[in-house]
Amino acid sequence: MESALTNATSQTNFGTIDWVIVAVYLLLSVGIAFFVKRYAGNMTNFVSAGRAVGTWLGVATLTGTEMGLITVMYSAQKGFTAGFAAFHIGVIAGIVALLIGLTGFIVVRLREHKVLTIPEYYEKRYGRRTRILGGIMLAFGGLLNMGLFLKVGAMFIVGITGMDPDGNALKVVMVVLLALVLVYTVIGGMISVVITDYIQFVILSVGLLVTAWLAVDLVGGLDNVFETVDTYKGEAGFNPVAADSSFGFEYVGWMFFLGIVNCALWPTAVARALAMESTTALKRQYMWSSISFAIRMIIPNLLGVCAFVYVMTKAPDLQQLFSPTDPDVKAVDNLYAMPIFLGRILDPGVIGLLTAAMIAAFMSTHDGYLLCWSTVITQDIIAPLFKERLDNPTRIKITRILIVLIGLYILYWGLFYTGEEDIWDYMAVTGAIYFTGAFSLLFGGLYWHRASSTGAVLALLVGVTAVFGLGPVQDYVHTYIPGSIAERNITATDDETIEFEAFNEPDEREESAFRDMVIDFVMTPFEQAEPWNRNGLEGWTAVVRGQTGQEQKVEVDSSWAGEATASSWPIFEPKAGDTVSFYKPLSGARVGLMTIGFTLFVFILGSLIVPDRKQKEATNE
Amino acid sequence: MSDEPIAPTDLAPPPVMPPPVVTPPPLLPPKPVTTGWVFTLLKTVLTVLVVALITAGMILLHKMTGWEGIWKVTLIGTCGLFAILSVLVIVGGALDVRKLLHRLRERESSSESDSGD
Numbered sequence: 001m002e003s004a005l006t007n008a009t010s011q012t013n014f015g016t017i018d019w020v021i022v023a024v025y026l027l028l029s030v031g032i033a034f035f036v037k038r039y040a041g042n043m044t045n046f047v048s049a050g051r052a053v054g055t056w057l058g059v060a061t062l063t064g065t066e067m068g069l070i071t072v073m074y075s076a077q078k079g080f081t082a083g084f085a086a087f088h089i090g091v092i093a094g095i096v097a098l099l100i101g102l103t104g105f106i107v108v109r110l111r112e113h114k115v116l117t118i119p120e121y122y123e124k125r126y127g128r129r130t131r132i133l134g135g136i137m138l139a140f141g142g143l144l145n146m147g148l149f150l151k152v153g154a155m156f157i158v159g160i161t162g163m164d165p166d167g168n169a170l171k172v173v174m175v176v177l178l179a180l181v182l183v184y185t186v187i188g189g190m191i192s193v194v195i196t197d198y199i200q201f202v203i204l205s206v207g208l209l210v211t212a213w214l215a216v217d218l219v220g221g222l223d224n225v226f227e228t229v230d231t232y233k234g235e236a237g238f239n240p241v242a243a244d245s246s247f248g249f250e251y252v253g254w255m256f257f258l259g260i261v262n263c264a265l266w267p268t269a270v271a272r273a274l275a276m277e278s279t280t281a282l283k284r285q286y287m288w289s290s291i292s293f294a295i296r297m298i299i300p301n302l303l304g305v306c307a308f309v310y311v312m313t314k315a316p317d318l319q320q321l322f323s324p325t326d327p328d329v330k331a332v333d334n335l336y337a338m339p340i341f342l343g344r345i346l347d348p349g350v351i352g353l354l355t356a357a358m359i360a361a362f363m364s365t366h367d368g369y370l371l372c373w374s375t376v377i378t379q380d381i382i383a384p385l386f387k388e389r390l391d392n393p394t395r396i397k398i399t400r401i402l403i404v405l406i407g408l409y410i411l412y413w414g415l416f417y418t419g420e421e422d423i424w425d426y427m428a429v430t431g432a433i434y435f436t437g438a439f440s441l442l443f444g445g446l447y448w449h450r451a452s453s454t455g456a457v458l459a460l461l462v463g464v465t466a467v468f469g470l471g472p473v474q475d476y477v478h479t480y481i482p483g484s485i486a487e488r489n490i491t492a493t494d495d496e497t498i499e500f501e502a503f504n505e506p507d508e509r510e511e512s513a514f515r516d517m518v519i520d521f522v523m524t525p526f527e528q529a530e531p532w533n534r535n536g537l538e539g540w541t542a543v544v545r546g547q548t549g550q551e552q553k554v555e556v557d558s559s560w561a562g563e564a565t566a567s568s569w570p571i572f573e574p575k576a577g578d579t580v581s582f583y584k585p586l587s588g589a590r591v592g593l594m595t596i597g598f599t600l601f602v603f604i605l606g607s608l609i610v611p612d613r614k615q616k617e618a619t620n621e
Numbered sequence: 622m623s624d625e626p627i628a629p630t631d632l633a634p635p636p637v638m639p640p641p642v643v644t645p646p647p648l649l650p651p652k653p654v655t656t657g658w659v660f661t662l663l664k665t666v667l668t669v670l671v672v673a674l675i676t677a678g679m680i681l682l683h684k685m686t687g688w689e690g691i692w693k694v695t696l697i698g699t700c701g702l703f704a705i706l707s708v709l710v711i712v713g714g715a716l717d718v719r720k721l722l723h724r725l726r727e728r729e730s731s732s733e734s735d736s737g738d
Contacts, residue, residue: 054720056713059706084692091695102668194721198714205707209700222696226689238688288706295703298696 003166004321005332012162012343018352025203025356029196029363030183054277057198058285059292061368062272064197066262066289067204067296068365069153069358074423075297076338079304081422082246083229083237086301089255089424094294096259101286106264107273109446111282116274118267118438119380125445126453126612128384130460134441135380137460138267141434142373143409145427149369150174151414152335152423153362159339160355174411177359181366182407186400194275196367200360207357210350211342212299215306218345219314228309254589257596258428261435262293265442267376268368300338307341315344328568335423374402429469429588436595437463440603448607455606459599469591474583475553478543482526484583487545490574498544498574502562503531525594527584532561540582542566544574556582 078086100107115121119138123131154173155165163169216222229237240247263269263286276282311318318340321332346354378399383390390398440459444451467473478484492499530536537559545551552571556564564580574580682690 054713054717056710057717057721060710060714063710084688087692087695090699094699195718198718201707201714202711205703205710209704209707212700222693226693230689238692288709291699291702291706294699298699299703302696 004317005336006164006166008318008321008332008340009159009165009336009343010162012160012340012351013346013348014161014343014351014355015348017348018161018355021349021352022356022359025359026180028199029360030180032196032199055281055284055288057194058272058276058281059288060201061194061197061275062269062285062289063292063296064200064204064361064364065268065272065368066365067292067361068149069156069362070149070365070423070427071296072300072303072358072361073152073156073335073338074427075300076304076307077335077422078297078424079301080308080334080337081304082240083233083305083308084226084301085236085238085240085242085245085247086304087298088240088247088252090294090297090301092252092255093259093262093297094290096256097263097286097290097293100260100263101283101288101290104279104283105260106442106446107270107282107286108279110270110442111274111276111279117376117379118265118270118442119376121445122380122441122456123384125451126441126456130441130453130456131380132384133457133460134438135376135384137437137463138434139373139377139381141431141463141466142267142369142376143406144413144430144433146369146373146406146410147413147417147430148423148426149362149366149414150178150410151417153177153366154414155333155335156339156358156362157355159336160343160351160358162343165336171415174414177362177366178407178411181363181370182404185367185370186403197364200364203353203357203360204364207354207360208295208299211346211354211357212302214346214350215303215342219306219309225305225309228313229305232308232312250587250593251589254428254592257592259293261431261439265435265438266431268372271368271372271375303338303342307337310341310345311337330570370403370406371399373406374399377402425588426470428592429466432466432469432592432595433464435463436466436592436599437461439596440599444603444607450607450611451603452607452610452612454610454612455603455608458606459603462599462602463595465598466592466595469586469588469595471585474585475543478541478583479581481583481586482523483528485529485531485581487579487581490544490576490578490580492576493574496557496568497563497565498542498580499563500580503536504561505530505532525586525590529582529584531559531582535559537564537582540584543581543583544569545579545581546572546574547577 113121119131119135122134154170157173158165158169235242236245241249273282322334324331378395437460441456488500490498490500535558537556540556541553542556543553554566557567558565
């Protein structure tokens with residue numbers, strides 16, 4: 001019997017003509033890789049296109065890389081769940097990119113050093129060991145970050161073409177997409193990446209604008225979209241800092257920092273900056289790209305909002321799929337909402353063009369990322385370990401092998417990762433493993449003469465703590481999260497309610513202004529429950545461990561001093577004798593902001609306490 | 622013992638050091654006001670003005686129409702700008718691709734050494 005999801009995806013308008021359009025586009029991309037193969041003979045050409053990229057081509061390649069299918073998917077997901085309030089992410093990204101273009105913050109100074117990668121700069125400023133450690137952190141964070149790209153891209157293709165999402169279609173699409181990207185990245189390096197990025201920009205920009213227009217028109221016009229969002233989401237659908245919004249000030253602040261990261265710290269964007277022919281062209285590239293940085297999120301947000309309007313007003317079957325009224329029915333992953341919506345409303349031919357545009361977006365991101373991470377591993381980890389004895393042909397060969405290995409890894413990770421956070425939040429947290437440390441090293445190294453290698457190493461190591469923002473990691477270490485409640489025995493159960501030894505309100509402590517101040521400061525990010533009060537554990541996560549060692553987690557709906565109720569138990573019915581513990585998950589934004597503060601603190605402290613014996617010049621050597 | 626007073630060894634007043642002559646730093650000639658300098662200044666003032674005007678406009682719009690108005694203007698504005706950018710990039714990018722291939726061909730023929738590594 002086919003599932004509701006298979007039934008939903010099968011109602012697409014995708015036809016033969018659309019397959020032809022997609023096939024022609026793919027052949028064109030691979031053909032270009034073969035055409036430019038002869039120029040990719042040395043490492044500078046392979047990695048930086050010979051540092052000969054002009055402004056407009058720079059804008060195209062920066063946009064092509066940063067506007068991937070993954071971006072379209074996660075932004076649509078944010079639009080679907082949060083409405084127009086999600087627009088703030090794109091607006092902030094655009095403003096920050098413009099400011100960086102105007103000031104040249106970090107990127108211009110980095111370009112003046114004529115380095116190929118960020119860790120190469122680390123070596124110039126902090127020494128070889130920092131370069132290797134920085135390269136490892138960069139590769140670790142970057143590869144985790146890229147882990148879900150392939151799966152999410154394949155979900156789009158499956159959703160829009162009407163393949164069976166419950167069968168092997170997802171896996172087959174993942175393999176085919178990966179093979180295509182690997183072929184032309186391995187063959188042509190950055191030159192083919194830059195040129196295909198240009199073609200992809202052409203298809204993508206036209207495709208996105210036309211699709212946005214059609215999507216709004218087919219759900220009843222812009223006014224209807226605004227009215228429907230107002231009806232179903234209220235103020236939270238527009239105001240990102242509304243009391244019941246899923247964002248809040250903390251999230252908005254986090255987005256500002258991510259804006260800087262996306263432009264000035266993220267290696268794939270910085271690689272484009274380092275490939276520019278001059279610093280003037282570089283600044284111009286960023287100023288113009290600020291529009292792309294905003295639009296790459298705003299248009300997909302809009303598509304997600306339109307999908308939400310369509311689901312709520314025109315497709316009752318999809319409404320039951322994505323927001324089931326029965327609490328025992330699990331909602332389908334809302335990443336599928338936008339592709340299913342587009343597959344139903346667009347005509348044949350238009351869907352083919354859109355799919356080609358999205359595959360273009362997918363490929364332009366993957367090629368850039370594959371090339372970037374493999375280059376980092378070759379240039380910043382392997383080559384320094386061999387004390388630079390590797391010649392050019394060997395380096396290119398190693399980079400090509402690494403591209404294939406990274407491709408296989410993302411295939412594996414996409415199939416087995418079990419986290420449930422929004423894709424955008426997953427990416428922000430995994431990226432933070434690298435960029436929280438990198439921000440200190442680059443900002444400090446380029447603008448503060450006292451920055452030292454000890455501070456740099458400490459900052460890089462502390463950046464790893466960002467990994468605690470991931471759901472599965474928090475599940476694993478939840479008992480160590482400050483404020484969490486240790487395991488206690490379940491004494492009785494009644495349907496969805498578990499009973500346990502009651503919590504008692506603690507006696508009032510003797511007041512100590514100093515102690516309270518220190519504890520308040522340290523504990524501010526961690527919520528403290530008052531479980532003895534009614535609903536003191538509402539919204540907290542209960543982890544129930546069975547006597548056989550089986551474990552499940554659920555959100556607490558209501559609670560009282562000695563009992564807690566959930567809407568349903570997803571894995572097993574708890575029994576007396578099982579144990580339960582409680583914790584409040586930390587948001588990715590909070591963990592990210594805490595990590596930034598922590599890395600900056602140890603960087604400054606380490607640099608002041610252990611300065612370098614010989615100050616390294618922050619100039620091109 | 623003689624009653625003669627012991628003559629002071631140093632009757633002369635201590636020499637007074639003349640105040641150090643502070644030579645004023647040589648006056649640098651004022652920077653000439655070039656066309657480029659005026660242009661940069663005008664550009665900066667204009668940028669600040671445009672940013673201030675947009676901010677003021679957004680605040681006014683928020684007061685009049687709330688978040689709905691802000692997002693409508695943002696959507697239409699960014700889509701319009703992106704359409705213009707797309708045209709510029711499509712035309713300019715094609716020329717840049719030609720230039721890039723030309724340069725790479727030149728380098729290939731002169732077999733320039735790989736200075737990046």
